[in-house]
Amino acid sequence: MMGFLLGMVLCLLIPFLGGGQVLIAIRTANDHSPFYIADKLRLYEKEGIEARVLLIPSNTEIVEGLKRKQFQLGAFPITTAIAAIAHRVPIKIVAMTGRGSDGILVRRDSGMKGLKDLVGKRIATIRASILDVLLLYALEEEGIDPKRDLRIFYFMKLGDMISALKTGQLDATSNTEPFMTEAELSGWGKILCYYTAFWKAHPCCVVVAHKEFIERSPHTLQKILKVHVEAVRYANDHPEETAHIICEYMKGFDPGVVLESLGSQKMSISYEVYPDEVMRMAQLMKRYGLIEEIPPQGELLELGFLKEVTR
The missing domain is CATH 3.40.190.10 (Periplasmic binding protein-like II)
Known part of the structure; x- marks a missing residue:
């Protein structure tokens, strides 16, 4: 050590x-x-x-x-x-x-139940990252146009996206484990989906x-x-x-x-x-x-x- x-x-x-x-x-x-x-x-x-x-x-x-x-x-x-x-x-x-391990995190009180609920919302990711690619792929699979149907904000750090989501500056974030489970077990977060729902056992x-x-x-x-x-x-x-x-x-x-x-x-x-x-x-x-x-x-x-x- x-x-x-x-x-x-x-x-x-x-x-x-x-x-x-x-x-x-x-x-x-x-x-x-x-x-x-x-x-x-x-x-x-x-x-x-x-x-x-x-x-x-x-x-x-x-x-x-x-x-x-x-x-x-x-x-x-x-x-x-x-x-x-x-x-x-x-x-x-x-x-x-x-x-696996990557997915979309929202606030527990958001009322969102699936990807289509992201339409009109603000979602954050890290540009050109695995979180970006899988987010775009999942949206594509659900027929959601990322340029027309929602607003994507680009961050540099996972923790900053979590903080912005928690304080209401964002509606969702493309994120990963163990950050998503921590948010959910803390009571304020909700894992909307994992990207494995769209690409099983993705690398x-x-x-x-x-x-x-x-x-x-x-x-x-x-x-x-x-x-x-x-x-x-x-x-x-x-x-x-x-x-x-x-x-x-x-x-x-x-x-x-x-x-x-x-x-x-x-x-x-x-x-x-x-x-x-x-x-x-x-x-x-x-x-x-x-x-x-x-x-x-x-x-x-x-x-x-x-x-x-x-x-």
């Missing part, structure tokens, strides 16, 4: 490190729990890997760190990965971390690796993915312990709230990723004007290592 905290302080000061040390940049999210577990239980160390897990404030900073070879691996939403690769950041998707966050690391350290990458699979299985087999570990790394949340937010009807921790779903997400991003061109499947994915460790 001390190494994790030290890593947060030093992450922007450390140049690319070769040799046996691997820097893994992640965020605060339920489905990043496999990395919290691997760090907490010293699974990398047990596999003979010198790895440092770094908690980074934003997806943009992780992308920039990967571009500068500051990190060898990272985890962030699949949309962030696709956009980065479309802009020629030298990374590839090597595994999944989670599915959320993925693991990416720098191309140079893939080429130069294939055996180390395979060991890291072996640990990742082990940590995913631990998360699914030990939900209560996982909730407590998440709370150690995501300060300010109650373990009971996090445990509730990990329910199978809300999300799943997973390592499996399928080419078809990645291409489907890329096609949606192009349709909504978030990328100009769809990268070839071979540029987006490197799944051979994951297949080896899950045989």
Whole structure:
């Protein structure tokens, strides 16, 4: 744990490190729990890997760190990965971390019962994020025109959207777990829907690796993915312990709230990723004007290592 905290302080000061040390940049999210577990239980160390897990404030900073070879691996939403690769950041998707967990949050007293009740309302999201793409897709599926039928406001942070919703500045927000469950259990929020109602088990966050690391350290990458699979299985087999570990790394949340937010009807921790779903997400991003061109499947994915460790 001390190494994790030290890593947060030093992450922007450390140049690319070769040799046996691997820097893994992640965020605060339920489905990043496999990395919290691997760090907490010293699974990398047990596999003979010198790895440092770094908690980074934003997806943009992780992308920039990967571009500068500051990190060898990272985890962030699949949309962030696709956009980065479309802009020629030298990374590839090597595994999944989670599915579902995203949806629409409203106030309990809103009277809204479904997506069609959003017509004429104010809804917030984070531009070009997974929350943006899935919101637009859900609206499209319900025949709602986002430009004509409602007003979309763009924020930078999940917490700011929650605050604006709670105080009545917004009518809804496209958000994620455990923030939505916390709002609902606090008594003021209501989860209007999960996007899994429109795309079953949709991909959320993925693991990416720098191309140079893939080429130069294939055996180390395979060991890291072996640990990742082990940590995913631990998360699914030990939900209560996982909730407590998440709370150690995501300060300010109650373990009971996090445990509730990990329910199978809300999300799943997973390592499996399928080419078809990645291409489907890329096609949606192009349709909504978030990328100009769809990268070839071979540029987006490197799944051979994951297949080896899950045989």
